[in-house]
Amino acid sequence: MKEADRPKIKEILGLKDFGKDFLLKGWVRTKRGNKNIAFVALNDGSTINNIQVVIDVPAFDGEMVEKITTGACIAVSGTLVESMGKGQSVEIQAKDVEVYGAADPEVYPLQKKGHSMEFLREIAHLRPRTNTFGAVLRIRHHLAYGIHKYFNDNGFFYMHTPIITGSDAEGAGEMFRVSVLDPVNPPRTNDGEVDYTKDFFGKETNLTVSGQLEGELGAMALSKIYTFGPTFRAENSNTPRHLAEFWMVEPEMAFHEIDDNMDLAEDFLKYLIRYVMETCNEDLEFLQKMYDEELLGRLNFILDNDFERIVYTEAVEILENAGQKWEFPVSWGVDLQSEHERYLVEKHFNKPVIITDYPRDIKAFYMKQNDDGKTVRGMDVLFPRIGEIIGGSQREENYEKLESRIDEMGIPKKDLWWYLETRQFGTAPHAGFGLGFERLVLFLTGMSNIRDVIPFPRTPKNADF
Ligand code: 4AD
Numbered sequence: 001m002k003e004a005d006r007p008k009i010k011e012i013l014g015l016k017d018f019g020k021d022f023l024l025k026g027w028v029r030t031k032r033g034n035k036n037i038a039f040v041a042l043n044d045g046s047t048i049n050n051i052q053v054v055i056d057v058p059a060f061d062g063e064m065v066e067k068i069t070t071g072a073c074i075a076v077s078g079t080l081v082e083s084m085g086k087g088q089s090v091e092i093q094a095k096d097v098e099v100y101g102a103a104d105p106e107v108y109p110l111q112k113k114g115h116s117m118e119f120l121r122e123i124a125h126l127r128p129r130t131n132t133f134g135a136v137l138r139i140r141h142h143l144a145y146g147i148h149k150y151f152n153d154n155g156f157f158y159m160h161t162p163i164i165t166g167s168d169a170e171g172a173g174e175m176f177r178v179s180v181l182d183p184v185n186p187p188r189t190n191d192g193e194v195d196y197t198k199d200f201f202g203k204e205t206n207l208t209v210s211g212q213l214e215g216e217l218g219a220m221a222l223s224k225i226y227t228f229g230p231t232f233r234a235e236n237s238n239t240p241r242h243l244a245e246f247w248m249v250e251p252e253m254a255f256h257e258i259d260d261n262m263d264l265a266e267d268f269l270k271y272l273i274r275y276v277m278e279t280c281n282e283d284l285e286f287l288q289k290m291y292d293e294e295l296l297g298r299l300n301f302i303l304d305n306d307f308e309r310i311v312y313t314e315a316v317e318i319l320e321n322a323g324q325k326w327e328f329p330v331s332w333g334v335d336l337q338s339e340h341e342r343y344l345v346e347k348h349f350n351k352p353v354i355i356t357d358y359p360r361d362i363k364a365f366y367m368k369q370n371d372d373g374k375t376v377r378g379m380d381v382l383f384p385r386i387g388e389i390i391g392g393s394q395r396e397e398n399y400e401k402l403e404s405r406i407d408e409m410g411i412p413k414k415d416l417w418w419y420l421e422t423r424q425f426g427t428a429p430h431a432g433f434g435l436g437f438e439r440l441v442l443f444l445t446g447m448s449n450i451r452d453v454i455p456f457p458r459t460p461k462n463a464d465f
């Protein structure tokens, strides 16, 4: 049998072909037993569940059996039999065992169960082998697949936007520089400034904070596109919801206005939650049992409720009258903090909330300006426990208005001439948003720190793996 055709543990656990032989390969989770019989819980990552392998110890080489310890990688061929034990319906009676790689119990860090999340972050190279990270990684995979499926089924095209850019999409200046210049002794201009014309691209370049601006160019040709790629922010936010490198999903749609944008965001999020509940049921139940007894209830709560849609001014009024002491005081014009967002979602409305029409001074230059001269058609989708999960807007499609906003905000126009040109040639009303992929994984898994839903988190002072 070809390796690719070999049934994985997930499949074998569902079979009733008793008496048939199978070849299993995987990592030992536990071994118990005695001189005569050993029970090995084997896992190959295809499912949260282990298969029990029964070894008739005297029939095997004793030294080899000794090497079968937690963490070891083994290949077992054996017969599928009905299990007498509790907790499983089938097991494998081993006929032949090969140890691919032992894991010395004296030093293997995942010897016992129940390690703290903090400790597991220090062994990010091994934590995929825990039940928790196996579940998180499978959910991440299915969520990513569901995202592509949703867009493909709804007429969107996947567009690959650049990682290295010469512009600052969000205008927030929180970017990682990309440069090959000698950091100690860079070439300098006559004014003593670093001379980026001598750099690799002949100009200053950075890692992208968002694929939106390039995504808009695609929407002005294909009508509906989405990007799904890594984005980078050099903001010094050491919180359980911020990463310096995270994945963002950004649909961009010609002819959609702010209400269409909200409709899409709500439908998209509900679809994805339903999709993961259907494809990852066992993993979700495991996470619910281990970490968060309200997990599935919270997911259903999103599916069962229409998202509340309010304008920023209304949100501020609610917060001002909440009778709460805020760490960050609220008044019209301030940016809402996580404590405010969560109050609106968890206490006031008790459902997901979409806030629109923010003060223009706290939002990016590209958002469509309202006629009141004070607000823009931005939108944030707020979730329980997470706060902002989506940020988006209708875009300013009017050339003059966009240009004057860029000037007002002191953004260098020479970096954005191509973006402005779309408003000169066949401009159209359009809108889009960005979903923080890890924030949705955080919500779906019930984990409490975003560092635990990405294989190798990048945060301030941490890029070890
Ligand atoms: O609200 P943001 O900054 O919006 C944009 O970047 C727009 N260009 C999107 C668009 O309209 N196409 O980011 C979008 C989302 C946030 O709502 C949040 O979920 C996530 O990205 N996000 C982060 N996730 C993890 N770590 C960070 N540091 C994040 N910053 C934003």
Ligand code: MG
Binding pocket: 388, 390, 391
């Ligand atoms: Mg935002």
